[in-house]
Amino acid sequence: MNILTRASRVAIATTKSVRSARFYASEAPATSDKLTLTFVLPHKSLYNAINVQQVNLAATSGDMGILANHVPTIEQLNPGIIEVIESAEVTKKFFVSGGFATIHPDSSLNINAVEASPLEDFSLERVQSGLAEAQRIVAGNGSDVEKAAAKVEMDVYEALQNALSK
Known part of the structure; x- marks a missing residue:
């Protein structure tokens, strides 16, 4: 019996002996x-x-x-x-x-x-300005790293803009 077979049998035996309490709300x-x-x-x-x-x-x-x-x-x-x-x-x-x-x-x-x-603590005008800057970087000729960072900023600014607009 190879080591993988033995390891899988031990793992199965261990999970069968563990009791957990799962329930719905x-x-x-x-x-x-x-x-x-x-x-x-x-x-x-x-x-x-x-x-x-x-x-x-x-x-x-x-x-x-x-x-x-x-x-x-x-x-x-x-x-x-x-x-x-x-x-x-x-x-x-x-x-x-x-x-x-x-x-x-x-x-x-x-x-x-x-x-x-x-x-x-947030200003809608400053959030919109930051969003526009992040969108400019994503659409521009920046490096892949700069574009990826700007994409993350866009996601956060969009969520923040949505929250402030409600």
Whole structure:
């Protein structure tokens, strides 16, 4: 028996012995009516285990609204808005360039983003100017590296322009 055959048999035996708890949101044990949010950047924490009502975010699989007792998942974030509904009276919006959101079975949500800023910190005019510059570089005679970087900038500027235009 060669090593690949033995390794595959061990892997199959190991996966058969591992038991996991998978369930849908309707079957999840109700732990709380609040969502515990931790929202961090490399240089600071925006929320540190704070109870909120809901978080809306732009994931690669689609826009999501997350409440307590949400089905556990990991989502990659698109450039876009993260809306934190702290209470019926308080809602905060942040623009993120990307990152990951992890929803846990205990009604906690961890968001890790490279960059995030309050939406009100952006000017629509400056965003449109940056978008025009990125489009000029993509359409111009720059190097492949310059064009690729400008394409990423275009995606972020377009998402930011869309968020500010609502």
